[in-house]
């Protein structure tokens with residue numbers, strides 16, 4: 001088969017000959033360009049189907065590689081249009097000049113039609129999934145590993161079924177909405193469309209709803225009112241709804257638990273309705289009942305979740321596999337409401353669900369019937385100039401989607417809000433202009449070299465106080481640690497120790513340094529030891545190696561036996577142990593203190609030796625920071641461009657800042673280039689849903 005192909009096979013014949021291809025993949029693995037898993041898959045397929053064209057084996061390895069970069073499939077046309085960029089090779093921090101054989105060289109001269117021909121000729125590949133035994137699926141110009149094809153199909157089918165649902169609505173919906181939103185929305189004295197109210201109406205109308213909006217646009221407030229809107233008539237009918245709330249990470253769950261609790265308390269409904277709206281938020285893993293060492297959950301189609309309404313917050317972090325599992329476990333009658341910010345970075349794992357599903361959110365694209373219904377029950381005029389007309393049959397998802405457009409947290413004058421909008425609009429010139437205004441909540445530090453002392457000053461001491469409040473650095477939590485430590489003779493079981501630990505954890509949340517990359521002097525791997533060493537030189541840490549008091553750590557893998565979730569942050573503190581025998585001097589032991597993240601404010605104390613998957617977290621990647629907020633957030637950008645630098649990354653970092661945002665540039669121009677670029681994740685979900 002391969003002999004008949006017409007392209008130039010110059011580089012070592014790798015596309016010609018299976019053994020040469022596997023050798024090439026081996027060299028890419030050695031250089032850290034591919035995972036061993038990606039190569040092993042191609043080798044396994046070569047054994048399984050010795051007659052398979054090398055191009056099919058290469059596509060299999062690349063499809064697997066792309067999964068590691070968040071793409072659900074290998075998009076052949078996009079890969080051939082710009083191979084090195086599409087495949088993110090050479091990887092972060094590696095110099096292309098040192099490279100021997102780049103994907104662009106290997107694939108030079110290959111056309112999509114030739115690649116498709118080779119794939120169709122392979123017994124490994126099923127076209128549109130037809131042959132159920134084939135491990136690869138080709139759909140149009142996209143190649144999937146079968147498992148991910150199945151997930152995508154399952155998610156599309158489950159959502160499509162829900163899009164057609166029309167649950168019964170209370171006859172007095174308009175009056176109920178008016179009670180929940182008594183005041184017409186005015187911004188700067190001007191009447192505006194109240195999208196929160198319309199979101200409640202739209203979400204009540206179907207069994208699936210998407211609610212997207214930037215930080216502080218009122219997603220939580222809206223969903224709490226939606227829950228009241230649904231629960232009130234259900235209670236009156238004597239059939240209370242079983243409502244569950246969930247989020248992808250423990251940290252996000254904890255944050256939502258806190259804000260939901262406050263919102264429920266202020267709902268304008270009777271106490272017995274308020275009492276039937278939960279404020280406890282579970283992680284998705286816990287909700288589904290994860291099992292150690294298994295990717296299968298306790299709840300699935302055969303043992304569905306016992307609930308009628310499920311709200312999932314921070315939905316931008318949900319990956320395709322998790323979404324497939326969630327939809328599988330969701331009873332058919334249950335309502336699903338997804339909340340999130342579509343403009344944030346997508347999940348670390350493959351898929352960009354919220355972004356895909358909310359593709360039409362900006363323009364609205366409501367069909368005339370949807371629009372008329374919203375205006376009637378909502379008593380609102382849909383007058384936003386950004387709105388475009390749509391048709392229900394060509395844009396079914398749009399009829400279930402609302403974008404909240406007015407940020408209350410970052411109102412008109414906020415620098416952070418304006419910077420976030422400029423970044424989101426891919427407008428580096430506007431972003432620069434906002435940074436240059438000298439606003440209190442924004443700060444730009446342009447470094448003069450790696451050793452510029454201004455970097456350590458900012459990271460340790462923060463910035464000068466503004467209006468009585470100070471954007472802190474890392475010295476702050478350590479000062480709290482040292483100054484607030486209870487006297488040594490305080491009994492081991494005294495509350496003073498818990499209060500102190502809680503204060504240290506809270507102080508640590510006042511500042512976070514975010515990195516775009518892991519490697520190099522501007523990545524987490526370079527900056528973590530550097531910051532620890534600087535804090536030790538200051539006398540704030542006793543050591544900067546191994547376990548030391550004050551070491552902040554990030555959990556990198558769920559550990560159910562310890563009750564810790566990926567993303568949890570703890571701090572090592574020296575705490576007293578009760579004396580073993582009367583008269584003995586009390587000992588003190590280093591324990592890592594974690595918030596329980598269940599809304600109770602309780603803490604968990606764990607011996608460092610029991611923690612197997614943690615890393616120091618003075619610097620954290622932007623990816624890991626999703627779902628968290630810090631009073632002062634600093635983003636440091638590397639001095640070279642690489643594929644992870646996109647406007648989504650910068651936007652996610654900026655919107656982690658509650659009060660102050662600092663941008664640290666190691667080289668000018670990288671920020672601007674990053675803001676110009678968008679994440680493009682390859683998936684076929686929108687197409688599968690008829691979009």
Ligand SMILES: Nc1ncnc2c1ncn2[C@@H]1O[C@H](COP(=O)(O)OP(=O)(O)OP(=O)(O)O)[C@@H](O)[C@H]1O
Nearest residue numbers: 196213214215216217218219220221222259408409
């Ligand atoms: N309709 C409203 N009327 C008055 N205040 C509101 C309204 N909606 C939201 N708020 C206030 O605006 C702030 C942000 O709202 P909320 O927490 O619901 O936003 P969010 O989009 O969920 O935020 P986040 O980005 O933190 O998840 C809160 O202080 C909330 O009380």
